[in-house]
Amino acid sequence: HVEETGGANFIFITKDGKLVTPKSDSxxxxxxRRSLMYVAEHYLGMTVENxxxxxxxxxxxxxxxxxxxxAVISPVGQIDTPEGTINVPAGxxxxxxxxxxxxxxxxGIQHSExxxxxGWVVKIC
Structure with missing residues (x-):
């Protein structure tokens, strides 16, 4: 199963527009990742699967x-596996x-636009 990289979590978009995030105890x-899941569901009306x-x-x-x-989100254009290369044209x-x-x-949320x-934003000054 796919879990995460050393410094970032994966997010996946299905061909029918769902956001999928890997689920694992590790x-x-x-x-x-949790913020993007919320944004997808509550702001963009997407189905979210964990x-x-x-x-x-x-x-x-x-x-x-x-x-x-x-990075917030960095696109992935290619994944190399022992079975071969997977190209993701969108990335x-x-x-x-x-x-x-x-x-x-x-x-836009982070920049108050x-x-x-x-509870997401707390004014400190």
Whole structure:
């Protein structure tokens, strides 16, 4: 099963527009991943699935990204496996369209351009 990389969590977009995040007891409970799951469901109206992701599924996703604090989302254009290379055309040069919407919405919340969910932003000065 696919879990995470050394410095980021995976997110996957299915061909029918669902956000899938790998589920495992060993995955770091990333705030960025959880925030993207919330944004996908509550801001973009997407179906969100948190479930085990088998490596054989990788070739079937429309978009793949790595998420974390520093990059928010970095697109994935290629995955090399012992069985061969998986190309993800949506991530080769830029983010795919759904990943870009997730990125822009989360950044908009962080920059106070989009209203944040209650409790997400605390004014300190």
């Amino acid at each position: 995955i770091l409970p990333s705030i960025t 479930r085990p992701v088998h490596k054989d599924e990788l070739k079937d996703f429309a978009e793949i990204g790595l998420c974390g604090t520093a 080769m040069d830029d983010m795919g369209p759904i990943t870009k919407k997730l990125y822009d919405t989360l950044l 989009i209203e944040a969910p209650e």
